[in-house]
Amino acid sequence: xFANQRRAAGETMKIGILGSGDVAKALAKGFAGRGDEVKLGxxxxxxxxxxxxxxxxxxxxxxxxxxxxFGELVVLATLWTGTENAIxxxxxxxxxxxxxxxxxxxxxxxxGMPPRLALGHTDSGGEQIQRWLPDARVVKAxxxxxxxxxxxxxFPGGPPDMFIAGNDxxxxxxxxxxxxxxxxxGSIDVGGIEGARLLEPLCILWVIYGATTGGWNxxxxxxxx
Amino acid sequence: xFANQRRAAGETMKIGILGSGDVAKALAKGFAGRGDEVKLGxxxxxxxxxxxxxxxxxxxxxxxxxxxxFGELVVLATLWTGTENAIxxxxxxxxxxxxxxxxxxxxxxxxGMPPRLALGHTDSGGEQIQRWLPDARVVKAxxxxxxxxxxxxxFPGGPPDMFIAGNDxxxxxxxxxxxxxxxxxGSIDVGGIEGARLLEPLCILWVIYGATTGGWNxxxxxxxx
Numbered sequence: 001x002f003a004n005q006r007r008a009a010g011e012t013m014k015i016g017i018l019g020s021g022d023v024a025k026a027l028a029k030g031f032a033g034r035g036d037e038v039k040l041g042x043x044x045x046x047x048x049x050x051x052x053x054x055x056x057x058x059x060x061x062x063x064x065x066x067x068x069x070f071g072e073l074v075v076l077a078t079l080w081t082g083t084e085n086a087i088x089x090x091x092x093x094x095x096x097x098x099x100x101x102x103x104x105x106x107x108x109x110x111x112g113m114p115p116r117l118a119l120g121h122t123d124s125g126g127e128q129i130q131r132w133l134p135d136a137r138v139v140k141a142x143x144x145x146x147x148x149x150x151x152x153x154x155f156p157g158g159p160p161d162m163f164i165a166g167n168d169x170x171x172x173x174x175x176x177x178x179x180x181x182x183x184x185x186g187s188i189d190v191g192g193i194e195g196a197r198l199l200e201p202l203c204i205l206w207v208i209y210g211a212t213t214g215g216w217n218x219x220x221x222x223x224x225x
Numbered sequence: 226x227f228a229n230q231r232r233a234a235g236e237t238m239k240i241g242i243l244g245s246g247d248v249a250k251a252l253a254k255g256f257a258g259r260g261d262e263v264k265l266g267x268x269x270x271x272x273x274x275x276x277x278x279x280x281x282x283x284x285x286x287x288x289x290x291x292x293x294x295f296g297e298l299v300v301l302a303t304l305w306t307g308t309e310n311a312i313x314x315x316x317x318x319x320x321x322x323x324x325x326x327x328x329x330x331x332x333x334x335x336x337g338m339p340p341r342l343a344l345g346h347t348d349s350g351g352e353q354i355q356r357w358l359p360d361a362r363v364v365k366a367x368x369x370x371x372x373x374x375x376x377x378x379x380f381p382g383g384p385p386d387m388f389i390a391g392n393d394x395x396x397x398x399x400x401x402x403x404x405x406x407x408x409x410x411g412s413i414d415v416g417g418i419e420g421a422r423l424l425e426p427l428c429i430l431w432v433i434y435g436a437t438t439g440g441w442n443x444x445x446x447x448x449x450x
Contacts, residue, residue, distance in 0.1 A: 022372040030376030030407050073399065074361070080350060087357050096360035099396040101403075102421070103367035105428040106350030114432045117425055120348035125305060125331030128344060132312050135321035136299070142328035147247040151255030155448040157382045163430060171324040174298065178326075182255050190433050196327070198426040198433075200342055203330040205388060205423050208339045208415050209447055218449035222434055223380040225442050 012036045016071025018064055018086050020047050023103055024077040032058045041067025041090065068094035075101045080118060114191070126165060126196025138193055139166035139175045144202040145219045146210075152183035153219060160219035162187040163202075165195025188222075237261045241296020243289055243311050245272050248328055249302040257283045266292025266315065293319035300326045305343060339416070351390060351421025363418055364391035364400045369427040370444045371435075377408035378444060385444035387412040388427075390420025413447075 012035045017024045020042040028038045032055065041064040042048055048061045060070075068074050068090035078086045083104055087095075107115035126140040141164045142150050153159050162179055164187045166172050172189055179187050190198055202220060210216045240256045242249045245267040253263045257280065266289040267273055273286045285295075293299055293315035303311045308329055312320075332340040351365040366389045367375050378384050387404055389412045391397050397414055404412050415423055427445060435441045 023367070023375070026372035026375045027367065031403075033376070034406050075367075076354060083350075083354070084357060087354075092358050092360070095358045098361055099393075099399050100354070100358060100361040100363045101367065101400060102351050102354045102363050102365045104350055104354070105368050105425055106353070107428070114429055114436060117349075117429065119350065119353060120422055121345055121426070122347060123345035124342075125308075125329055125344065126327050128331070129301060129308070129312075129325070129327045129329070132309060133317050133320045133325060135317070136323055136325040138325045138327050140327045142248070142252065142300075142326065143330050147251035150248070150251045151258070155450055157448055160448050161434075168324075174324050175326060178256075178259075181259050188430075188434055188437055190430065197345055198429050200330055201346070201423040201426045202430075203332070204339055204342065205413075205415065208423075209386075209413055211339060212413055213449070215449065218447045221446050221448045222443045223382055223385055223446045224438070224440065224444075225380055 014070055014072045015039070015075065016041060016067035016069070016073070017075040017077055018067055018090060019075075019077035019079075020044075021077065021079070024075070025051060027075055027077060027103065028055065028059060032056055039067045039070040041065070041086075043086075043089070064090035065094060071098065073099045073101070075103060077103050080104055080106045117197075121197045124194065124196035124200050126193045126200070130167070130193045137166065137168035137171035139164055139168075139171050140193065140196040140199055141175050141179070141187070143199055144206060146206070146216055148217065149219050150182070155219060155221070157221070157223075159184050160221040161185070163190050163195075163199050164188070165190045165193055165199060167192050239295055239297045240264070240300065241266060241292035241294070241298070242300040242302055243292055243315060244300075244302030244304075245269075246302065246304070249300070250276060252300055252302060252328065253280065253284060257281055264292045264295040266290070266311075268311075268314070289315035290319060296323065298324045298326065300328060302328050305329055305331045342422070346422045349419065349421035349425050351418045351425070355392070355418045362391065362393035362396035364389055364393075364396050365418065365421040365424055366400050366404070366412070368424055369431060371431070371441055373442065374444050375407070380444060380446070382446070382448075384409050385446040386410070388415050388420075388424050389413070390415045390418055390424060392417050
């Protein structure tokens, strides 16, 4: 039975998970905790021998194809660089019609940390502005929150978080000081102006969240412990 | 004096702001509240006549060039579609060496709401996965938080927020149910699988935040009131 058919509350599912890393194990534990049967798919089942001993009677291990075939719902939890090959080995026909949760991220570590996105994301407004103003020291800031909350933002649980990006360290220090004087807890520096590729999507998410919830008094915060 | 020179605490600045909308006014109010002198630049100063009456003695209005020339620090708070022209009218040489805060977002409303990003952002891992699995119903999920917090996330102030994207409404409903059973407050649906372009950058921000703060127990939350 495919997962698109409505299930009675409490009915369990068969879950196939491609991957053998921390994400695969964390989600396997979550599904098993709901009572679901879970099969992890890997190229090397020996890697999961220790895990399997502690994973309980609902968990099993197999090949990528075994896991994809087993799952009424399939989770992709592979490293990006191995994802295409894992799908090929799993056989795309084993995914047909099924819900597939894509928990991967297309990360490119070839230029060190932090990773970059390996596809798409080739430009941003911040970079365009820097090209238009080659002699200015552009800092992307204030673009991830509505105007009502740019200065002295007041939210339950304290101020939200601001991310900034720019090529000039002193300019970012200036903007960080402005943010502090505006009641923010400073800012998180995401790197050069190409970091605007990471920040401009937050504007769209901010809009979608407002449209979904019907209100415009919200802002991004990293909750932590 | 340019803003790259260190200022004594409390020393005021001259701020030029390009734009006459809510963002420009909100930031002008913030800077004036710090004691800074602020000049808003606009093509049509009549639009700001009412605002100017209430903006206090530190505020003034002029052309785009007036504001850019005036500011030791310049803020771009124009609509994206008018930004290039505003910069041309302001004369790029008036920005040379200055800190320029880019508060714009490159929004394309031509296909309705929510807006799309007008440049860059041409592809994503989620879309690639959907192309590799054309008959599956791919849902981007679980990619914006570390594995330790994917299931029953516990943070001060309640669970963080999860965003999902996918082409199939029933598949997203299934994933939303899984998220609820995993202790999340459901999820925010950002639209088709191309919404992965908005979600994958969050992974990088999550990593940068961890590297900056030296910890990995954090997650995105929309704070609201």
